[in-house]
Amino acid sequence: MGEEPEPEQQLIDRARGGDVRAYEDLVRRHQHTAFRTACVLAGSAHDAEEAVQDGFLKAWDALGRFRRDAPFRPWLLAIVANEAKSRRRAASRRRGWTARAAEEVVVTGAGTAASAEVTVLAGERRAQLLGAVARLPQRDREAIELRYLLDLSEAEMAAALGCRRGTVKSRLSRALERLRAEIGEAP
Amino acid sequence: MSLERELRELGDAWPPTPDVAATVAGRIVPRSPRQPRLLGQPWLRPALVAVLVLLLAAAAAVPPVRAGIERLLGVAGGERIERVDRVPRAARRLDLGSPATLAEASRRTDAEIALPGRLGAPDGVRVGGDLGSRAVSLLFGGDTVLSQIPAASTIGAVKQIGSQGRLRVVTIRGRTGFWIAPGERALVLPGAIGGATATTRRTALPGASVLLWDRGGAAYRLETRRPFAEAVAIARSVPAR
Numbered sequence: 001m002g003e004e005p006e007p008e009q010q011l012i013d014r015a016r017g018g019d020v021r022a023y024e025d026l027v028r029r030h031q032h033t034a035f036r037t038a039c040v041l042a043g044s045a046h047d048a049e050e051a052v053q054d055g056f057l058k059a060w061d062a063l064g065r066f067r068r069d070a071p072f073r074p075w076l077l078a079i080v081a082n083e084a085k086s087r088r089r090a091a092s093r094r095r096g097w098t099a100r101a102a103e104e105v106v107v108t109g110a111g112t113a114a115s116a117e118v119t120v121l122a123g124e125r126r127a128q129l130l131g132a133v134a135r136l137p138q139r140d141r142e143a144i145e146l147r148y149l150l151d152l153s154e155a156e157m158a159a160a161l162g163c164r165r166g167t168v169k170s171r172l173s174r175a176l177e178r179l180r181a182e183i184g185e186a187p
Numbered sequence: 188m189s190l191e192r193e194l195r196e197l198g199d200a201w202p203p204t205p206d207v208a209a210t211v212a213g214r215i216v217p218r219s220p221r222q223p224r225l226l227g228q229p230w231l232r233p234a235l236v237a238v239l240v241l242l243l244a245a246a247a248a249v250p251p252v253r254a255g256i257e258r259l260l261g262v263a264g265g266e267r268i269e270r271v272d273r274v275p276r277a278a279r280r281l282d283l284g285s286p287a288t289l290a291e292a293s294r295r296t297d298a299e300i301a302l303p304g305r306l307g308a309p310d311g312v313r314v315g316g317d318l319g320s321r322a323v324s325l326l327f328g329g330d331t332v333l334s335q336i337p338a339a340s341t342i343g344a345v346k347q348i349g350s351q352g353r354l355r356v357v358t359i360r361g362r363t364g365f366w367i368a369p370g371e372r373a374l375v376l377p378g379a380i381g382g383a384t385a386t387t388r389r390t391a392l393p394g395a396s397v398l399l400w401d402r403g404g405a406a407y408r409l410e411t412r413r414p415f416a417e418a419v420a421i422a423r424s425v426p427a428r
Contacts, residue, residue: 024212035204045202046358053356056211129197148194149201180190 012072016063023063027056030073033150034080037160040145041084051087055080074159077152081160132182140175147172210356213260213270260354263365264399265318265341265406266374274349277373277387283324283332284316296321298337298428301405305424306331317376317388318342318408324391331411331421332391335428341406345375346399355415357398359422364400366415372397403427 006025014022031052038048038055059079066075133144146152146160157168258270292314293300300323302308311326318324321340325333336342348354349371357364369390376386390397390410398409398418405428411418 020212020215023215024208027211028206028208031207032204035207036201039202048202049205049207049358050355052205053207053211053214056207057214060211060215125193126197126200129193130200133194133197144194148191149197151195176190185190 008072009068012063012066012068015060016066023060026072030076031056033073033152034077036150037077037146037152038080038084040142040150041081041160042087047087048084051083052080055083058083071155074156077156078159078162081162128183132179135182136175136178139171140178143168143171143175144179205356205358207356210260210354213258214354260348261356261363261365263363263401263406264408265336265338265401266344266346266399266408268346268348268354268365268367268399270350270352270354271347272350274347274352274371274373275375275387277389279388280393281318281374281388281391282316283313283318283326283334283391284322285314287312287314292323296323296337298323298335298405300325301335301425301428303333303421303425305421306333309333317374318344330392330395330413331409332395333421333425334408334410336406336408338401338404338406343377346372346397347375348372357400357419357422359398359400359419360402362401364398364422366418367397367399369394369396398422 006022008026008029011022011026011029015026034052034055035048038051039045042048042051055076059076062079066072133141136144142161143157146157147154152160154165154168158165161168161171163171260268260270262268287295289300289309289312292312295314298321300312302325306327309325309327310329313324313326314320314322316322316324318334318336319340319342322334322336325335327333346365346367348367352371353368355366357366374388374390376388392410392412395410395412396415396418398407398411400407400422402425407422407425409418409422411421413421
């Protein structure tokens with residue numbers, strides 16, 4: 001039996017009191033989601049890594065202003081997202097990581113043995129979907145990636161995108177509509 | 188299958204998540220914990236002052252045990268990178284060794300010299316110096332020095348960064364590298380850890396940032412006054428030796 005992980009609220013309280021080790025544990029718990037959110041918004045893994053580091057450092061400085069009764073993850077994602085957005089510069093990067101992932105799937109699919117036809121077909125569908133997501137306008141692409149590929153809640157999406165929950169719903173619905181049109185499926 | 192479900196299943200296409208927790212913790216400038224209310228009691232203050240005076244007197248009576256509290260951030264470019272609460276004073280700049288041609292440098296160190304594609308041929312070449320007899324340093328335009336050392340011949344120097352020193356972790360061709368801003372930092376050469384200042388060094392170029400990384404059996408150390416993005420681009424343009 002492993003040791004029970006320390007409750008998050010306890011870690012937050014210790015970190016607010018200046019405990020760097022407690023904050024390191026918090027970072028480790030949230031770095032996965034924070035990194036992927038930053039990938040969506042910065043468009044490259046390299047910029048995302050820097051955004052996550054700088055975002056976590058800013059969050060440390062801002063811990064004293066964090067409301068104790070508020071959920072921690074949306075608050076943190078909002079800070080990391082701001083860092084990631086500020087790094088989104090070159091037009092080529094705005095293609096997003098899904099465009100590169102789609103290319104990788106095509107390459108992998110081409111080399112697969114003919115006997116694994118099902119795998120090839122699944123790979124093609126996957127490449128088609130990733131390619132279609134990558135071709136969406138930036139706002140639609142971000143909404144789809146954060147909601148479905150990263151599985152963020154609407155509240156977390158609102159924090160990351162810097163908008164209200166109602167806006168998240170309408171952006172998502174519009175983005176799905178455009179995606180269906182892109183892959184030639186009826187709504 | 189619904190489109191939403193298909194999209195959810197694309198989730199495994201993400202790039203791998205880097206573990207940044209230790210690096211973030213290393214970059215944190217520690218702050219004092221909130222003062223407990225007990226310390227606010229007026230009767231306690233004279234007692235605390237007395238204890239503090241006794242502790243300071245005791246500390247002054249014995250030689251310092253170590254220069255500061257170290258926290259390991261990583262190892263790259265032949266240097267161990269540590270966060271310390273007090274950086275040792277370094278008066279001398281890093282000695283890059285004696286001048287040579289590229290061909291001589293390659294012969295003397297028995298290694299091929301990698302030229303960064305972004306900078307082309309160097310304006311000068313140095314061999315040896317503080318980084319060890321097999322270190323080759325390429326000089327570019329007075330604001331950039333790229334040193335390369337076979338991994339087996341690195342001297343085990345320690346880069347110490349103060350609590351206010353800025354540091355960034357970068358990826359150079361798939362390997363972790365460390366970029367260190369000018370400021371509170373010093374290079375401690377072997378044998379000097381513990382506080383002696385004779386073998387601590389400042390950067391060879393005043394006001395330069397340092398980028399450290401490893402690749403293909405060699406350790407690389409870039410000193411440059413160019414901006415962060417340019418330093419990373421130079422590092423990424425170095426081919427394997």
